[in-house]
Amino acid sequence: ATPTAIMAATGVGARRGVLVRDINQLHLLQRAGTIAFDKTGTLTVGTPQVQNLENWSATPALLALVKQAQQQSQHPLARAMVESLKDADASSDEMTFENVSGRGVIASTLQHRLIIGNQRLFSEQGLTLEPPHFEHLAGDATPVWVAMDDQLMARFDISDAIRAESAGLIQWLKQRNWAIWLLTGDRKSVADSVQQTLALDHQMAELLPEHKSQAVIQLQKKASPVVMVGDGINDAPALAQADVSIAMGSGADVAMETAGITLMRPDINLVAEAIQIAQKTQQKIY
Ligand code: ADP
Ligand code: MG
Numbered sequence: 052a053t054p055t056a057i058m059a060a061t062g063v064g065a066r067r068g069v070l071v072r073d074i075n076q077l078h079l080l081q082r083a084g085t086i087a088f089d090k091t092g093t094l095t096v097g098t099p100q101v102q103n104l105e106n107w108s109a110t111p112a113l114l115a116l117v118k119q120a121q122q123q124s125q126h127p128l129a130r131a132m133v134e135s136l137k138d139a140d141a142s143s144d145e146m147t148f149e150n151v152s153g154r155g156v157i158a159s160t161l162q163h164r165l166i167i168g169n170q171r172l173f174s175e176q177g178l179t180l181e182p183p184h185f186e187h188l189a190g191d192a193t194p195v196w197v198a199m200d201d202q203l204m205a206r207f208d209i210s211d212a213i214r215a216e217s218a219g220l221i222q223w224l225k226q227r228n229w230a231i232w233l234l235t236g237d238r239k240s241v242a243d244s245v246q247q248t249l250a251l252d253h254q255m256a257e258l259l260p261e262h263k264s265q266a267v268i269q270l271q272k273k274a275s276p277v278v279m280v281g282d283g284i285n286d287a288p289a290l291a292q293a294d295v296s297i298a299m300g301s302g303a304d305v306a307m308e309t310a311g312i313t314l315m316r317p318d319i320n321l322v323a324e325a326i327q328i329a330q331k332t333q334q335k336i337y
Pocket of ligand 1: 090091126152155169194195234235236237258285
């Protein structure tokens with residue numbers, strides 16, 4: 052494409068809500084046939100809600116500590132838990148807080164140690180989840196278990212609605228023979244449910260943030276260029292690895308700083324817009 056075509060394309064893009072920071076990626080986007088999507092905040096709305104609380108022995112004082120701990124996390128699941136605990140007591144105990152990437156959080160007060168997170172976190176902490184701890188758990192929900200002093204106290208079941216526009220975009224891509232992948236840190240059954248709803252061909256679940264970028268490398272070995280669409284802090288390494296990186300403008304700053312292309316509205320259809328802009332730039336339609 053000529054420099055004028057590129058300038059015109061970036062101008063058209065910006066007016067339509069597609070901000071192109073790296074023009075080389077427009078060329079690669081025009082040639083790409085593989086696209087990987089993050090789930091939370093990308094194919095889903097990203098504001099998950101607590102659907103169910105299994106309370107085995109959590110007291111109001113414990114729930115106050117859970118709220119205090121999760122207020123210190125930026126994770127969408129943490130925000131969902133804080134929202135569901137908005138009427139719970141407030142606690143201002145002295146607390147140390149550790150974010151365990153891809154797993155959850157560990158918080159300690161002078162008296163207690165809280166473990167809040169997924170099964171991986173619990174097994175790494177030497178705690179075994181027993182069958183009762185899985186009771187009433189819906190397949191499309193993400194469970195967050197809470198232990199205090201190594202005792203299982205409660206489980207928050209959280210789910211996130213799929214974006215209304217996601218199905219249409221996936222269909223549009225399928226009609227154009229794109230290979231479409233879902234890459235998520237969430238558990239397998241949630242990935243299965245999104246995969247089924249959107250009729251996605253491929254998925255990889257329970258990926259740690261560092262494994263998302265390895266997944267992109269695997270896809271690049273199959274066929275490159277590879278496009279990655281994501282929004283979270285945990286997507287930044289995968290965005291950096293991809294040949295074309297598209298960030299949701301509603302997402303984390305680091306995702307936008309890493310990506311070559313940013314969608315300025317939380318409208319996943321802008322991915323199709325970006326692809327069309329890339330094609331027209333190459334055909335010198337602008
Ligand atoms: P993704 O955005 O693809 O779901 P993440 O790496 O951000 O991936 O999270 C993976 C998993 O780690 C979550 O599904 C959840 O089980 C757990 N997790 C991460 N942070 C938290 C947190 N603050 N509170 C509870 N669980 C968390
Ligand atoms: Mg995300």
